[in-house]
Structure formats: structure tokens, C-alpha cells
Amino acid sequence: MSANRTSRGSLATGLAWISPWAVGFVVFLLAPIAMSVYYSLTDYALLDSPVWIGGDNYAELAGDGLFWRALRNTLVFAFFSVIGSTLLSVGLAVLLERPTRGAAVARAAVFLPTLVPVVANCVAWLWLFNPQYGLINSALGAGGVQGPNWLGDSSWALMSLVLMSLWVIGSPMLVVGAALKDVPASLYEAASLDGMTAWGRFRHVTLPMISPALTFNVIMGIIWSLQVLAPPMIMTRGGPDNATLTFSMYIYKTAFEFGRMGYASALAWVQILITLVLACGALALGRRMVYYRAA
Amino acid sequence: MNQRPNNSRGGMPGGAGRRAGSALILLAALAYLTPLIWMIALSVKPAAQAGSATIALLPRLPEEAPVSKASPGYWAALAAQASANYREVWSGAAADxxxxxxxxxxxxxxxxxxxxxxxxxxxxxxxxxxxxxxxxxxxxxxxxxxxxxxxxxxxxxxxxxxxxxxxxxxxxxxxxxxxxxxxxxxxxxxxxxxxxxxxxxxxxxxxxxxxxxxxxxxxxxxxxxxxxxxxxxxxxxxxxxxxxxxxxxxxxxxxxxxxxxxxxxxxxxxxxxxxxxxxxxxxxxxxxxxxxxxxxxxxxxxxxxxx
Missing domain, CATH: 1.10.3720.10 (MetI-like)
Known part of the structure; x- marks a missing residue:
């Protein structure tokens, strides 16, 4: 109530309270990031000391075929994965919003794969995707369809990973679900009185009201899908024919398999830049299209 | 599982639409549980049946002379197979x-x-x-x-x-x-x-x-x-x-x-x-x-x- 509430405290008290975070921020984030800027300007074989080479690492990128391949793979993966999981999470959140026990059980079922450790999830999908005896091709075969060699075919492998990523949408679905609960019932009633169809209500009431949650999901989806690493590493090792070599995986291989810390750091900075540009782009687009409720 | 249709929310399509919705809900739940269900199903199978194209949640057991799943002997054989698999993973030499x-x-x-x-x-x-x-x-x-x-x-x-x-x-x-x-x-x-x-x-x-x-x-x-x-x-x-x-x-x-x-x-x-x-x-x-x-x-x- 009063104007000077929680006025106790001073800079020193405040800093003392946040000191655990502040120390960790400097040691585990700021210092590594600063080191990474420096390393990106050096030739740094893992076992030697870094040697200053200026912008040579960045110049090398232009002629590095694997860099362009990894970049394209990652953008294609992110594009389809973000669009697919955004549409699917909205569809499922709307479908499972009803207050029945069955819907509650289904919500839990859809959320479960989000909790499964990524390695176990990859193992399960390795079997599902197996061309000879995996469930997907067995089921397709029972229907008379010859399924593709999913992960083993360079024109299907990346899309197989996209498909698998659509099973991990528990978080965006819950975020949309929470936003749906906040839509005032009176708006739906008014829309019904105006004779709107179910689709009209969704298009003109639900969608504008949940658009901030959607923007949030798209931005988080972009950040996450651009750094996809474990599935290609565990399931395909980047193959076949580099078809699933993602950007993060290329950074990992450059640093820890090829032992080129300097070049890996330059790659990492390109990734930061792309993430930042795409996330800010999504935010700006969101600003234009999102309906923000007057407080 | 069976959900009585409740008619408390006005303006919703009745009968057919609601049943289609329930079917979709069931389908979504099953689709998202599929990887986990098969992970569990395969974990209790004999090796040869886990790598076969026959679609079957439950294995044929005992391996040498399969019996009907209705007979009590089947479930004893399944339990034995499961415990053999898990014991091999937990105490086998291949991993710790x-x-x-x-x-x-x-x-x-x-x-x-x-x-x-x-x-x-x-x-x-x-x-x-x-x-x-x-x-x-x-x-x-x-x-x-x-x-x-x-x-x-x-x-x-x-x-x-x-x-x-x-x-x-x-x-x-x-x-x-x-x-x-x-x-x-x-x-x-x-x-x-x-x-x-x-x-x-x-x-x-x-x-x-x-x-x-x-x-x-x-x-x-x-x-x-x-x-x-x-x-x-x-x-x-x-x-x-x-x-x-x-x-x-x-x-x-x-x-x-x-x-x-x-x-x-x-x-x-x-x-x-x-x-x-x-x-x-x-x-x-x-x-x-x-x-x-x-x-x-x-x-x-x-x-x-x-x-």
C-alpha cells in the first residue's frame, strides 16, 4: 500500500543477495564468452597455446563447404521444426483444453516425451525409424506401402529428425494452455451472440488473445532448434553424407575431434549472430502482429 | 476412459462433433505414448523378437514352445524373460x-x-x-x-x-x-x-x-x-x-x-x-x-x- 514499501536496503545489501548469481555470471558465462572472442581470432590447437591470426578464421568460413552445409541443414531443420511444433502445440492445446478427465490424461501423455532423457528418446526413435523392423516401416508395410530408409537416406534423414522433434512439444503446449485459460469467457459469449462459427471464434478471439504466448514459443523454438546437437550426434553422426550435420555438431567436431578451438570459436560467434538476428526478427514480427491487451 | 458427454458448456456442437473430438484426443495420447510403449515392450522380449518386423506388443513365449497368452505359464515366462533382460543390463559385463x-x-x-x-x-x-x-x-x-x-x-x-x-x-x-x-x-x-x-x-x-x-x-x-x-x-x-x-x-x-x-x-x-x-x-x-x-x-x- 504505502509508497515506500520494501525501501529497506542499499546497493551493498542488494549486491550481497545477488552475489551467488553475479559470481557465477562472471566465472561461467562472461569469462568464457570473452575468452571465446579472443580464441576466435587465434589458431588454437587443443594441446598448444593460441597464436594470434586476426580475422583469418572468419575469412576461412567463406570457402568452407561443411560450414555452408551445416548452416543450411540447421536452418532447414529449424524452419520446419519451429513451424511444425508451433502449429501442433496450438492444435493440441485447443483440443485438450476441455475440462474432462480424458483430456487431462491426454495432456499428461503428450507432455511425457518432453521429460524423457534425450539419449533414451533417440534410442527409441532409432528403432522406430529402422528400415527393416522398425515400427514405422512395419506399419507402412502392413498397409502395402514401402517405407523409406529414414535415417539412412540422405534425402530423408533431416526430415526424420524434424518429425522426431515434433514429439517434444510439452513446454510450448503448456504455455499455450496457460494462455487459453486467461481468455475471458465473456469474449466467447459475445462472439457466439454475434453468430460466429467455431473457426471464427478461434480466428478472431482465441488467436489474438494467445498471440503473446505464440511469439514467446516461436522465439524459444528458434533458439532451441538452432542449437540441436544430441539427436544427430547419437542417431546419425551427422550422416549420411553430412545430410544431418547441424551447426552445433560441426562446432563440437571442430573443437573436440579436429582440435581446432580457434576456428570452433569463430563458428560459435556466427551461431550467436544468426540466433540473435532470427530471434529479434521473430520478436519484431510478433510486435507487428500481436494483440497486446490494454492492462 | 469413458467420458460421459457433459452438456454444461453452451454453444458447442453436440453428439457427432464431440465424439470426433474424443477420438482425436485418444489418437493424440496414443501417438505421443508410442515411443515409450514400444521401449517398454521391447525391453521384455527375447533378442530375436525385438529385432523382427512382426508387429506385436507382447512376445511369443517360451521361445522354444510358445503357448497361448491366456495360459498362466505365459505370464511366468514373460516375467522370467523380463528379469533376465534387466539383470543382464544391470549386472552384465558390457556396462556398469x-x-x-x-x-x-x-x-x-x-x-x-x-x-x-x-x-x-x-x-x-x-x-x-x-x-x-x-x-x-x-x-x-x-x-x-x-x-x-x-x-x-x-x-x-x-x-x-x-x-x-x-x-x-x-x-x-x-x-x-x-x-x-x-x-x-x-x-x-x-x-x-x-x-x-x-x-x-x-x-x-x-x-x-x-x-x-x-x-x-x-x-x-x-x-x-x-x-x-x-x-x-x-x-x-x-x-x-x-x-x-x-x-x-x-x-x-x-x-x-x-x-x-x-x-x-x-x-x-x-x-x-x-x-x-x-x-x-x-x-x-x-x-x-x-x-x-x-x-x-x-x-x-x-x-x-x-x-
């Missing part, structure tokens, strides 16, 4: 799952403790202490959420190498003792919702900030603290990149890394055993989720909170 399990447990407990305590302290500083620049620094906390892991990979590896921690469990849990951006965000939101009158009363009673934190704020924040602890427990249990980067000896492996090594070793482990190992890795997380679903949902849905 009891050790991986212990390592995961150690890292998990230390990370959860560290993350919950340090994030609560920092969140108090960002919500109930007033100091110049507080909100600007909090924006910085949120910005750190956007840093891709790949950027930190090499420099963090070099940092831990300098500190002589590579090949120990330390890099996996030590950073969590310095708070996490998302946990701080979640707890700060919760702390802000506690009425200020309460700590004013505490102050009049002579409580310091520390006293207010321990005696007023923390006891009122149990649900938020539980959410932070659970999300951290799952994140640590599931982490693959950290162990891959920082561990180099098998005695240090966590379950995730151990499972990956087990799956990929010398020409491949039989599917039934890989799936049994996967179930061992998944089960603790699922158990935790079933017991504490409410806190999870609140924690994850909390992400979408307006600024």
Missing part, C-alpha cells in the same frame, strides 16, 4: 549401470540443492531488496537465457581444464551453485506475489533481511521452490552434452552418457537390452513426474508469464 546410476544420483542431488538455494537467495535480492540498478541487472539475467550452449562449449571446457576439473563430476554440478537464470526468474515472480505487509510486520518484529527470507518468504514459497528443484532434477538427469564434454573415464559416466556408450558399442547391443537400459534411465524421471505433476505444470507454464 549401477555406477552410472550412482553418479547421476550424486550429480542430481548436488545440482538440485545448489540451484534451489542459490537461486532463492538471488531471487530475494531481485525482488524484496530495493537497490539502484536492480531491474537493469535483472534484464541481464534474462538475456543470459538466450546464449546458445554451443558458444560456451569450448571456452567452458578450457576453463574446467585450467581448473583441473576435467574427468571429475565437479563441472556437472558446481555451476548450479551460482543460480540459474530461469530458476531466478521463476522464484522472483513468486516472491513478488507475497504481500509486502508480511515483511513489514517481520521488520517491526526486528527481523533482518535474512530473518525475513528464512522465516517469511521461504516457508510461503514451497510450491515455487519445488518447481525449481524438479525442473533442475530432470534437466540434470537428462543432460547429455555436459557429461560428454567433461567426463573421460567410465567410472565417472552418468546414465545418459552410459546409455549412449552402451547403445553404440561394438557393432551394437541387442535391441531388447538397449531398451531395458533406456527404461532404467527413464523410469526415475517418469516416477518423479507422476508423483509431482502439479509442480511441473506450474513451473513450465510459468515460462509464458507476461514479463
Amino acid at each position: 549401470f549401477p555406477t552410472y546410476f550412482r553418479n547421476s544420483l550424486i550429480v542430481g542431488i548436488l545440482s538440485v540443492l545448489g540451484m534451489t538455494v542459490s537461486s532463492a537467495v538471488a531471487a530475494y535480492g531481485f525482488s524484496r531488496v530495493r537497490w539502484p540498478g536492480r531491474d537493469a541487472v535483472f534484464v541481464l539475467v534474462l538475456l543470459t537465457l538466450m546464449i546458445p550452449q554451443a558458444v560456451l562449449m569450448s571456452p567452458q571446457f578450457l576453463l574446467f581444464k585450467q581448473l583441473g576439473m576435467i574427468g571429475s563430476l565437479l563441472p556437472l554440478w558446481l555451476p548450479s551453485w551460482f543460480g540459474g537464470a530461469f530458476s531466478i526468474f521463476l522464484l522472483r515472480q513468486f516472491f513478488l506475489s507475497i504481500p509486502n505487509e508480511l515483511d513489514e510486520a517481520a521488520r517491526i518484529d526486528g527481523c533482518s533481511h535474512l530473518g525475513t527470507f528464512l522465516r517469511v518468504v521461504l516457508p510461503l514459497s514451497k510450491p515455487a521452490l519445488a518447481a525449481v528443484a524438479l525442473l533442475q532434477a530432470v534437466a540434470t538427469w537428462n543432460d547429455f552434452l555436459g557429461p560428454l564434454l567433461f567426463l573421460n573415464r567410465e567410472e565417472q559416466y552418468t546414465l545418459s552418457l552410459g546409455l549412449q556408450m552402451y547403445q553404440s558399442q561394438h557393432g551394437g547391443t541387442p535391441w531388447n537390452l538397449v531398451m531395458a537400459a533406456s527404461c532404467i534411465v527413464v523410469l526415475p524421471v517418469l516416477g518423479l513426474y507422476v508423483l509431482t505433476r502439479r509442480f511441473f505444470v506450474e513451473g513450465v507454464a510459468g515460462q509464458g508469464l507476461k514479463e
Whole structure:
């Protein structure tokens, strides 16, 4: 109530309270990031000391075929994965919003794969995707369809990973679900009185009201899908024919398999830049299209 | 399973539309459970049947002379097959799952403790202490959420190498003792919702900030603290990149890394055993989720909170 509430405290008290975070921020984030800027300007074989080479690492990128391949793979993966999981999470959140026990059980079922450790999830999908005896091709075969060699075919492998990523949408679905609960019932009633169809209500009431949650999901989806690493590493090792070599995986291989810390750091900075540009782009687009409720 | 149609919500399409909706709901639930269901089904099969194209949830048992699934002998044979598979994974020579399990447990407990305590302290500083620049620094906390892991990979590896921690469990849990951006965000939101009158009363009673934190704020924040602890427990249990980067000896492996090594070793482990190992890795997380679903949902849905 009063104007000077929680006025106790001073800079020193405040800093003392946040000191655990502040120390960790400097040691585990700021210092590594600063080191990474420096390393990106050096030739740094893992076992030697870094040697200053200026912008040579960045110049090398232009002629590095694997860099362009990894970049394209990652953008294609992110594009389809973000669009697919955004549409699917909205569809499922709307479908499972009803207050029945069955819907509650289904919500839990859809959320479960989000909790499964990524390695176990990859193992399960390795079997599902197996061309000879995996469930997907067995089921397709029972229907008379010859399924593709999913992960083993360079024109299907990346899309197989996209498909698998659509099973991990528990978080965006819950975020949309929470936003749906906040839509005032009176708006739906008014829309019904105006004779709107179910689709009209969704298009003109639900969608504008949940658009901030959607923007949030798209931005988080972009950040996450651009750094996809474990599935290609565990399931395909980047193959076949580099078809699933993602950007993060290329950074990992450059640093820890090829032992080129300097070049890996330059790659990492390109990734930061792309993430930042795409996330800010999504935010700006969101600003234009999102309906923000007057407080 | 059967849901009586309820007609309390007006303006909804009746009969047919509702049945189509229920069918869709069932389909969605089944689709998302499919990988898990087959993981469990394969884990109790004999090796040959786990790698066969015949679609069957339950194996034909006993292998030499299959009997009908209705006969009591079938279920005894299934139990024997399951226990043989799981015993082979748990005590077989190919991998040391009891050790991986212990390592995961150690890292998990230390990370959860560290993350919950340090994030609560920092969140108090960002919500109930007033100091110049507080909100600007909090924006910085949120910005750190956007840093891709790949950027930190090499420099963090070099940092831990300098500190002589590579090949120990330390890099996996030590950073969590310095708070996490998302946990701080979640707890700060919760702390802000506690009425200020309460700590004013505490102050009049002579409580310091520390006293207010321990005696007023923390006891009122149990649900938020539980959410932070659970999300951290799952994140640590599931982490693959950290162990891959920082561990180099098998005695240090966590379950995730151990499972990956087990799956990929010398020409491949039989599917039934890989799936049994996967179930061992998944089960603790699922158990935790079933017991504490409410806190999870609140924690994850909390992400979408307006600024």
C-alpha cells in the first residue's frame, strides 16, 4: 500500500543477495564468452597455446563447404521444426483444453516425451525409424506401402529428425494452455451472440488473445532448434553424407575431434549472430502482429 | 476412459462433433505414448523378437514352445524373460549401470540443492531488496537465457581444464551453485506475489533481511521452490552434452552418457537390452513426474508469464 514499501536496503545489501548469481555470471558465462572472442581470432590447437591470426578464421568460413552445409541443414531443420511444433502445440492445446478427465490424461501423455532423457528418446526413435523392423516401416508395410530408409537416406534423414522433434512439444503446449485459460469467457459469449462459427471464434478471439504466448514459443523454438546437437550426434553422426550435420555438431567436431578451438570459436560467434538476428526478427514480427491487451 | 458427454458448456456442437473430438484426443495420447510403449515392450522380449518386423506388443513365449497368452505359464515366462533382460543390463559385463546410476544420483542431488538455494537467495535480492540498478541487472539475467550452449562449449571446457576439473563430476554440478537464470526468474515472480505487509510486520518484529527470507518468504514459497528443484532434477538427469564434454573415464559416466556408450558399442547391443537400459534411465524421471505433476505444470507454464 504505502509508497515506500520494501525501501529497506542499499546497493551493498542488494549486491550481497545477488552475489551467488553475479559470481557465477562472471566465472561461467562472461569469462568464457570473452575468452571465446579472443580464441576466435587465434589458431588454437587443443594441446598448444593460441597464436594470434586476426580475422583469418572468419575469412576461412567463406570457402568452407561443411560450414555452408551445416548452416543450411540447421536452418532447414529449424524452419520446419519451429513451424511444425508451433502449429501442433496450438492444435493440441485447443483440443485438450476441455475440462474432462480424458483430456487431462491426454495432456499428461503428450507432455511425457518432453521429460524423457534425450539419449533414451533417440534410442527409441532409432528403432522406430529402422528400415527393416522398425515400427514405422512395419506399419507402412502392413498397409502395402514401402517405407523409406529414414535415417539412412540422405534425402530423408533431416526430415526424420524434424518429425522426431515434433514429439517434444510439452513446454510450448503448456504455455499455450496457460494462455487459453486467461481468455475471458465473456469474449466467447459475445462472439457466439454475434453468430460466429467455431473457426471464427478461434480466428478472431482465441488467436489474438494467445498471440503473446505464440511469439514467446516461436522465439524459444528458434533458439532451441538452432542449437540441436544430441539427436544427430547419437542417431546419425551427422550422416549420411553430412545430410544431418547441424551447426552445433560441426562446432563440437571442430573443437573436440579436429582440435581446432580457434576456428570452433569463430563458428560459435556466427551461431550467436544468426540466433540473435532470427530471434529479434521473430520478436519484431510478433510486435507487428500481436494483440497486446490494454492492462 | 469413458467420458460421459457433459452438456454444461453452451454453444458447442453436440453428439457427432464431440465424439470426433474424443477420438482425436485418444489418437493424440496414443501417438505421443508410442515411443515409450514400444521401449517398454521391447525391453521384455527375447533378442530375436525385438529385432523382427512382426508387429506385436507382447512376445511369443517360451521361445522354444510358445503357448497361448491366456495360459498362466505365459505370464511366468514373460516375467522370467523380463528379469533376465534387466539383470543382464544391470549386472552384465558390457556396462556398469549401477555406477552410472550412482553418479547421476550424486550429480542430481548436488545440482538440485545448489540451484534451489542459490537461486532463492538471488531471487530475494531481485525482488524484496530495493537497490539502484536492480531491474537493469535483472534484464541481464534474462538475456543470459538466450546464449546458445554451443558458444560456451569450448571456452567452458578450457576453463574446467585450467581448473583441473576435467574427468571429475565437479563441472556437472558446481555451476548450479551460482543460480540459474530461469530458476531466478521463476522464484522472483513468486516472491513478488507475497504481500509486502508480511515483511513489514517481520521488520517491526526486528527481523533482518535474512530473518525475513528464512522465516517469511521461504516457508510461503514451497510450491515455487519445488518447481525449481524438479525442473533442475530432470534437466540434470537428462543432460547429455555436459557429461560428454567433461567426463573421460567410465567410472565417472552418468546414465545418459552410459546409455549412449552402451547403445553404440561394438557393432551394437541387442535391441531388447538397449531398451531395458533406456527404461532404467527413464523410469526415475517418469516416477518423479507422476508423483509431482502439479509442480511441473506450474513451473513450465510459468515460462509464458507476461514479463
